[in-house]
Amino acid sequence: MNALVVARRDFASYVMGWYGTLITAGILFVQGLLFQAWVLGREESRYSHEVLEDFFYLHGGFVMVAAVLLTMRSFAEERTDGTYVLLQTSTIRDGSIVAGKWLAAMAMLTVLTVISVYMPLLIFVHGKVSVAHLVVGYAGSLGLASVTASIGIFGSSLFRSQLVAGIFSGILVVAFLTTWMLSEVLEPPFAGMAAYMALFQQHFIPFYEGRVELGGVVYYVSLTWLFLLLTTRVLASRRWE
Numbered sequence: 001m002n003a004l005v006v007a008r009r010d011f012a013s014y015v016m017g018w019y020g021t022l023i024t025a026g027i028l029f030v031q032g033l034l035f036q037a038w039v040l041g042r043e044e045s046r047y048s049h050e051v052l053e054d055f056f057y058l059h060g061g062f063v064m065v066a067a068v069l070l071t072m073r074s075f076a077e078e079r080t081d082g083t084y085v086l087l088q089t090s091t092i093r094d095g096s097i098v099a100g101k102w103l104a105a106m107a108m109l110t111v112l113t114v115i116s117v118y119m120p121l122l123i124f125v126h127g128k129v130s131v132a133h134l135v136v137g138y139a140g141s142l143g144l145a146s147v148t149a150s151i152g153i154f155g156s157s158l159f160r161s162q163l164v165a166g167i168f169s170g171i172l173v174v175a176f177l178t179t180w181m182l183s184e185v186l187e188p189p190f191a192g193m194a195a196y197m198a199l200f201q202q203h204f205i206p207f208y209e210g211r212v213e214l215g216g217v218v219y220y221v222s223l224t225w226l227f228l229l230l231t232t233r234v235l236a237s238r239r240w241e
Contacts, residue, residue, distance in 0.1 A: 010104030019073070027063075049130070059141050063145045064145070067152055143204070146220055147223045147224050150223070155169030196219070
């Protein structure tokens with residue numbers, strides 16, 4: 001219940017404040033432009049499912065950017081506003097605080113995802129796609145959002161500066177995105193390990209193609225849990241400073 005209290009407080013700050021609204025509107029605006037120009041604007045004829053896959057390719061990238069931008073303020077802003085001490089001295093457990101901030105970020109990213117549904121629905125004007133493909137692709141996007149949000153919250157717990165926290169989190173996300181490149185040059189078994197760690201290439205592609213793979217679900221859940229656990233450890237260590 002304490003996690004829900006924190007989540008409600010942070011989500012209200014996203015919705016009622018200018019920052020969350022600006023990030024959501026900006027992401028949707030740029031994504032809409034690229035969707036029109038790069039996906040729908042191509043001259044060559046393509047199947048509807050190929051158009052939908054291109055949409056999810058775009059949406060997956062934008063939802064990760066949004067996650068980093070939204071969560072880089074999670075704890076850094078608390079320090080700036082002077083409310084971090086209140087969190088440290090409250091009766092709410094560190095794990096509940098971290099879970100609440102993650103839930104608030106995921107709620108905001110879910111709102112962004114729901115609003116973006118008008119883009120794939122445009123495909124129905126001249127084509128037809130499976131509703132199951134649409135649901136699976138969005139589920140994969142939320143998996144990306146979950147991991148990226150947990151990384152962003154972790155970065156925000158380490159630094160007082162929101163900008164530094166955002167840069168650090170962005171570097172971590174890029175590192176997980178590009179590990180598949182290492183698999184091309186490493187020898188087994190390290191090549192397989194590097195390929196498995198790839199945030200997008202290895203695990204998201206099946207989702208945006210409309211396929212649910214258990215390995216991808218386990219990967220996203222495990223990585224989210226890992227970074228939330230690390231954030232909890234950071235908060236616990238800060239109580240003794």
